[in-house]
Amino acid sequence: MALYVHKYGGTSVGTVDRIRHVANKITQARRQGNDIVVVVSAMSGETDRLLGLAREMQEHPNPRELDVLLSTGEQVTIALLCMALESDGCPASSYTGAQAKILTDASHTKARIIDIDTSRLRKDLDQGKVVVVAGFQGVNEEGDITTLGRGGSDTTAVALAAALKADECRIYTDVDGVYTTDPRVEPRARRLDRITFEEMLEMASLGSKVLQIRAVEFAGKYNVPLRVLSTFDDGPGTLITYEEEEMEQALISGIAFNRDEAKLTVEGVPDQPGIAAAILGPIADANIEVDMIVQNVAENDTTDFTFTVHRNDYAKALDILQGVCQKLGAKKVTGDDQIVKVSMVGVGMRSHAGIASRMFRALADEGINIRMISTSEIKVSVVLDEKYLELAVRTLHETFGLDQAPAA
Amino acid sequence: MALYVHKYGGTSVGTVDRIRHVANKITQARRQGNDIVVVVSAMSGETDRLLGLAREMQEHPNPRELDVLLSTGEQVTIALLCMALESDGCPASSYTGAQAKILTDASHTKARIIDIDTSRLRKDLDQGKVVVVAGFQGVNEEGDITTLGRGGSDTTAVALAAALKADECRIYTDVDGVYTTDPRVEPRARRLDRITFEEMLEMASLGSKVLQIRAVEFAGKYNVPLRVLSTFDDGPGTLITYEEEEMEQALISGIAFNRDEAKLTVEGVPDQPGIAAAILGPIADANIEVDMIVQNVAENDTTDFTFTVHRNDYAKALDILQGVCQKLGAKKVTGDDQIVKVSMVGVGMRSHAGIASRMFRALADEGINIRMISTSEIKVSVVLDEKYLELAVRTLHETFGLDQAPAA
Numbered sequence: 090m091a092l093y094v095h096k097y098g099g100t101s102v103g104t105v106d107r108i109r110h111v112a113n114k115i116t117q118a119r120r121q122g123n124d125i126v127v128v129v130s131a132m133s134g135e136t137d138r139l140l141g142l143a144r145e146m147q148e149h150p151n152p153r154e155l156d157v158l159l160s161t162g163e164q165v166t167i168a169l170l171c172m173a174l175e176s177d178g179c180p181a182s183s184y185t186g187a188q189a190k191i192l193t194d195a196s197h198t199k200a201r202i203i204d205i206d207t208s209r210l211r212k213d214l215d216q217g218k219v220v221v222v223a224g225f226q227g228v229n230e231e232g233d234i235t236t237l238g239r240g241g242s243d244t245t246a247v248a249l250a251a252a253l254k255a256d257e258c259r260i261y262t263d264v265d266g267v268y269t270t271d272p273r274v275e276p277r278a279r280r281l282d283r284i285t286f287e288e289m290l291e292m293a294s295l296g297s298k299v300l301q302i303r304a305v306e307f308a309g310k311y312n313v314p315l316r317v318l319s320t321f322d323d324g325p326g327t328l329i330t331y332e333e334e335e336m337e338q339a340l341i342s343g344i345a346f347n348r349d350e351a352k353l354t355v356e357g358v359p360d361q362p363g364i365a366a367a368i369l370g371p372i373a374d375a376n377i378e379v380d381m382i383v384q385n386v387a388e389n390d391t392t393d394f395t396f397t398v399h400r401n402d403y404a405k406a407l408d409i410l411q412g413v414c415q416k417l418g419a420k421k422v423t424g425d426d427q428i429v430k431v432s433m434v435g436v437g438m439r440s441h442a443g444i445a446s447r448m449f450r451a452l453a454d455e456g457i458n459i460r461m462i463s464t465s466e467i468k469v470s471v472v473l474d475e476k477y478l479e480l481a482v483r484t485l486h487e488t489f490g491l492d493q494a495p496a497a
Numbered sequence: 498m499a500l501y502v503h504k505y506g507g508t509s510v511g512t513v514d515r516i517r518h519v520a521n522k523i524t525q526a527r528r529q530g531n532d533i534v535v536v537v538s539a540m541s542g543e544t545d546r547l548l549g550l551a552r553e554m555q556e557h558p559n560p561r562e563l564d565v566l567l568s569t570g571e572q573v574t575i576a577l578l579c580m581a582l583e584s585d586g587c588p589a590s591s592y593t594g595a596q597a598k599i600l601t602d603a604s605h606t607k608a609r610i611i612d613i614d615t616s617r618l619r620k621d622l623d624q625g626k627v628v629v630v631a632g633f634q635g636v637n638e639e640g641d642i643t644t645l646g647r648g649g650s651d652t653t654a655v656a657l658a659a660a661l662k663a664d665e666c667r668i669y670t671d672v673d674g675v676y677t678t679d680p681r682v683e684p685r686a687r688r689l690d691r692i693t694f695e696e697m698l699e700m701a702s703l704g705s706k707v708l709q710i711r712a713v714e715f716a717g718k719y720n721v722p723l724r725v726l727s728t729f730d731d732g733p734g735t736l737i738t739y740e741e742e743e744m745e746q747a748l749i750s751g752i753a754f755n756r757d758e759a760k761l762t763v764e765g766v767p768d769q770p771g772i773a774a775a776i777l778g779p780i781a782d783a784n785i786e787v788d789m790i791v792q793n794v795a796e797n798d799t800t801d802f803t804f805t806v807h808r809n810d811y812a813k814a815l816d817i818l819q820g821v822c823q824k825l826g827a828k829k830v831t832g833d834d835q836i837v838k839v840s841m842v843g844v845g846m847r848s849h850a851g852i853a854s855r856m857f858r859a860l861a862d863e864g865i866n867i868r869m870i871s872t873s874e875i876k877v878s879v880v881l882d883e884k885y886l887e888l889a890v891r892t893l894h895e896t897f898g899l900d901q902a903p904a905a
Contacts (some may be wrong), residue, residue, distance in 0.1 A: 105553045139573070145513045146580035154583075157591050158576035161569035165547070168566035172554035175562075183565050187595070188640055209640075232596055232617075 091256040092124040092214070096224065096246035099133035100263050101320040102166050108132075111320065112173035114261075115219055119179055124214045126253060128224040128246040129170055131162025152197035156226070156236045160186065163223035163242070170221050181219040184210065186226030186234070191245065193227035193235045200227055200235035202244065205252040222249060243304035251311035258308065258315050259326075260300060265319035266327035267292065267299055269491040270344040274482045277492040281342060283328040286315075288342045291434040291468045305329065332436055340444065341435035341489045344482055350380065350430050351403035352461065352472060353410055354395040357420025367417060368394055371409050377402040381430065381463045381470065391420070395461060397472065400426050428460060429478045432470040433485060445469045451488040457481055499664040500532040500622070504632065504654035507541035508671050509728040510574050516540075519728065520581035522669075523627060527587055532622045534661060536632040536654040537578055539570025560605035564634070564644045568594065571631035571650070578629050589627040592618065594634030594642070599653065601635035601643045608635055608643035610652065613660040630657060651712035659719035666716065666723050667734075668708060673727035674735035675700065675707055677899040678752040682890045685900040689750060691736040694723075696750045699842040699876045713737065740844055748852065749843035749897045752890055758788065758838050759811035760869065760880060761818055762803040765828025775825060776802055779817050785810040789838065789871045789878065799828070803869060805880065808834050836868060837886045840878040841893060853877045859896040865889055 095115060102108050111129075119125050139158050143150040150158075167183035174181035189210060193200035210220045224242025227235050237244050243260060250258035266280040267289065284292070286309035293302050299317055308315040308329065318326025358364050365384065372379060382396045398406050403426040410422045438444050445462075448469055452459060457480065461472035473481055486492065503523060510516050519537075527533050547566050551558040558566075575591035582589035597618060601608035618628045632650025635643050645652050651668060658666035674688040675697065692700070694717035701710050707725055716723040716737065726734025766772050773792065780787060790804045806814050811834040818830045846852050853870075856877055860867060865888065869880035881889055894900065 105550065108554065142513065142573075142577055143580060146516065146577050147584040150580050151583050154576040154579040154591055157579075157593070158573060161572045164569045164572070165550075165566060168562040169550055169554050171562040171565075172551060172558050175559050176555040183562055185565070185642075188642075234593075234596075 090122050090124065092126070092253060093118065094126045094128065094246050094250040094253070094255045094258045096128040096242060096258070096260045097130070097320060098242065098260075098262055099130040099136070101261055102129050102170065103133035105169070107320075108166070108169050109173050111261075112170060112177050112179070114320070115174060116177045116179040119219055126210065126214070126220045126222065126249055126255070127170065128222050128242055128249060129163060129166045130224050130242040131159075132166055135162040135165070153233060156197050156234045159236055160223070160226040160234050163225055167221045167223045174219055174221070179219055180217060181221055182213050183221045183223075185223045186245070187228035187232070189222045189249075191222075191227035191248070193229055193237070195229045195231070195233070195235070197233075197235055199238040200229070202227060202237070202248045205248060207249075207252050210249075210253070240301035240304075243301040244307055247304045247307045247311070247313055247315065250313045251307070255313065258313050260304075260315065260317050261320040262299060262317060263320065264299060264317070265322055265324045266317055267329070268343065270482055270486055271346070274346070274479050275344075275486045277486065279492050279494065280324075281327050282325065282494075283330060284342050285332045285436050286329055287332075287467055288434050288436055289329045291432070291465070292343055292345045300329075340437035340441055341433050341491065342437075343434055343491065344485050345432045345434060346478060346482060347430045348475070348478065349400045350397045350428050350472065351400045351406075351424065351426035352381075352395060352397045352428050353403075353406055353422065353424040354393055355410060355414055355417070355419050355422055356393050357391045358394050358417055359419070360390050360392045364392075364394065364417070368410070368413055369396070371413055372396075372398070372406055375405060375409055377406055377409075381461060381472065383461050383463060397428070397430065397461070425460075427475045428472050429475050430470055430472050431478065431481050431485070432468050433489070434468045436467050438467050438469075447488065448485060451484050452481060455480055455484050457484075498530050498532065500534070500661060501526065502534045502536065502654050502658040502661070502663045502666045504536040504650060504666070504668045505538070505728060506650065506668075506670055507538040507544070509669055510537050510578065511541035513577070515728075516574070516577050517581050519669075520578060520585050520587070522728070523582060524585045524587040527627055534618065534622070534628045534630065534657055534663070535578065536630050536650055536657060537571060537574045538632050538650040539567075540574055543570040543573070561641060564605045564642045567644055568631070568634040568642050571633055575629045575631045582627055582629070587627055588625060589629055590621050591629045591631075593631045594653070595636035595640070597630045597657075599630075599635035599656070601637055601645070603637040603639070603641070603643070605641075605643055607646040608637070610635060610645070610656045613656060615657075615660050618657075618661070648709035648712075651709040652715055655712045655715045655719070655721055655723065658721045659715070663721065666721050668712075668723065668725050669728040670707060670725060671728065672707060672725070673730055673732045674725055675737070676751065678890055678894055679754070682754070682887050683752075683894045685894065687900050687902065688732075689735050690733065690902075691738060692750050693740045693844050694737055695740075695875055696842050696844055697737045699840070699873075700751055700753045708737075748845035748849055749841050749899065750845075751842055752893050752899070753840045753842060754886060754890060755788075755838045756883070756886065757808045758805045758836050758880065759808045759814075759832065759834035760789075760803060760805045760836050761811075761814055761830065761832040762801055763818060763822055763825070763827050763830055764801050765799045766802050766825055767827070768798050768800045772800075772802065772825070776818070776821055777804070779821055780804075780806070780814055783813060783817055785814050785817075789869060789880065791869050791871060805836070805838065805869070833868075835883045836880050837883050838878055838880050839886065839889050839893070840876050841897070842876045844875050846875050846877070855896065856893060859892050860889060863888055863892050865892075
């Protein structure tokens with residue numbers, strides 16, 4: 090008998106009928122003789138509705154009260170799901186974050202889980218009940234309700250799986266797994282049977298928004314086998330786990346991309362210590378998140394400093410840099426908000442040389458100009474003109490044979 | 498410096514604007530130097546919306562889960578109200594029933610309050626904060642969420658006032674006090690400055706639905722001064738308190754009436770022990786609530802047995818009685834669902850004889866036939882044909898001078 094944690098997001102429980110469908114899935118899993126703990130989000134749209142009410146009340150809603158308000162969303166879902174389960178003849182009990190004793194720090198609206206006391210949940214499981222826990226929420230030492238931030242339900246599920254030493258944490262979503270790339274761009278994209286935690290982190294942070302990064306980090310840290318699969322279709326999904334020695338590893342697992350990028354360059358910066366900090370400090374102070382950073386070797390004692398930001402922050406960043414440019418005595422500031430980032434991710438890169446050069450050659454063969462390059466141990470990212478995005482993704486998908494399953 | 502408990506019902510907090518209005522009232526009361534604890538209901542319509550969802554999920558929703566679901570209604574209001582208060586510059590903290598440590602028994606959907614640990618609320622008050630507590634809900638010893646049943650927010654307010662030894666518990670509603678009778682029937686009806694707990698209980702149970710009976714009982718038991726007043730208009734409202742020796746007591750405080758009555762009579766019942774039980778047993782078994790019961794003295798060894806029920810239960814009760822009649826060898830069953838009950842209530846009756854006869858004479862002078870009579874220590878109720886309701890109420894209102902304030 091295995092213990093599974095299931096997690097269903099807002100879309101999966103978005104209507105009364107969908108909650109009934111989820112209840113059926115859980116009842117089936119339970120009847121196969123497994124212990125089931127379920128984590129659910131608020132019904133889709135509910136969190137936004139509550140946020141809207143809060144903003145009508147107060148320009149910057151008090152964070153403690155915002156958590157009290159938002160946590161009602163999941164509380165509604167856990168109760169309705171338990172009713173649907175009982176209606177299916179499957180005994181179930183619901184728990185809010187506080188009742189499940191998910192202890193967090195006191196950072197309202199972005200709390201971190203410190204500990205979970207699972208004794209009461211265990212008792213219910215021992216009595217043959219399905220345990221349904223509200224995602225996204227916890228309680229601090231004072232007894233105040235806290236929330237974990239958007240997408241925190243994934244984190245709740247992984248944390249519960251770790252605390253209960255579950256055999257697997259199953260994240261049910263509206264996609265049936267993790268793909269080699271976005272099927273809307275490359276129809277031949279293939280579902281991966283498995284992917285490593287590190288690859289998943291790179292894929293997630295690069296824009297394949299299947300799972301919350303924090304949840305993947307958490308799963309990796311506590312070695313919780315994580316599976317992404319569809320609420321609406323049957324299928325094995327994608328297992329996210331540690332790299333196994335004996336497992337035949339594909340060179341490249343997938344191609345991620347991000348359309349929302351813009352790049353900025355300070356040209357002709359005097360090449361001296363402290364320049365990077367002088368440029369990026371004011372950007373960070375303005376709460377603008379910086380993604381890629383590239384600095385070329387100096388020529389004639391000056392250098393060009395380039396970085397990318399979210400497209401929404403482009404105008405603001407450009408404005409800030411004009412002032413920085415003058416102060417540093419740099420030549421000028423240029424920028425482009427019609428760019429995209431395309432990245433190849435794979436732990437296979439570690440042991441295989443030449444991936445990057447094959448990538449660059451394939452792009453060059455299609456006449457695609459590379460504007461920036463950045464690499465890490467398991468990924469190569471390039472910045473391209475936006476118009477080349479689809480062509481680049483399809484070219485790389487084909488070049489690295491991602492439409493075919495790796496040989497066993 | 499006084500401590501007041503304010504309670505605002507669903508209509509008073511039914512919209513964002515109304516919550517802001519309530520916040521303004523509270524801020525004013527706070528700035529007058531008083532400590533304020535606020536109890537709020539769910540926004541009007543919310544509890545029904547949640548109930549509807551529950552019934553879609555399960556024919557008879559699991560009571561534990563129903564409480565988890567319904568309690569979100571008030572939780573939304575406490576958070577929004579605190580935001581509105583903070584936006585007014587009035588520091589406030591919200592508490593769910595569980596967080597306010599309102600300990601109840603385990604009877605889900607109709608729990609009774611056992612104890613309240615006010616230590617954390619006191620700490621907030623000492624720090625100058627307004628404390629906002631979710632009405633209608635508590636927590637049992639297991640940590641499960643419980644609710645007190647419809648209208649339970651009044652009970653929460655009175656219980657908190659008792660536990661905190663508040664100077665007054667103020668129930669804000671959409672009426673500006675308790676009236677001598679319904680102003681829609683008698684335009685000269687007068688707002689009472691004060692009324693005793695006992696009178697209020699009789700008025701409430703007789704159909705003047707201003708306050709929950711349980712809350713009035715609770716206030717009487719713990720001697721919590723209770724005031725009913727309007728959320729929307731200023732004014733002193735009506736104070737509900739104990740009878741004071743020195744206070745000039747009106748003979749009659751008010752006239753209550755109930756349109757939803759129907760009466761049933763079993764005629765020619767053999768006059769022997771156990772008859773009442775034999776007639777009312779099957780009625781009770783069918784979950785029909787019986788109001789007035791009258792049995793006349795026997796003539797020729799048989800008697801007539803009459804009682805009233807809610808008009809909705811009339812057909813069912815009639816049906817049950819046909820069977821009972823045969824079994825008992827009674828003559829026949831008759832009934833009438835076009836009747837009303839009119840009651841005069843007043844602690845002054847205790848020390849003044851002749852109230853009932855003055856009442857009967859006044860009705861007779863208008864040609865109104867009395868169909869049934871029932872009396873208690875502080876009330877006289879008569880059953881009349883429905884068409885006489887308004888005439889009877891106005892006649893009695895005039896006869897007993899209720900439109901004039903009692904002489905000081």
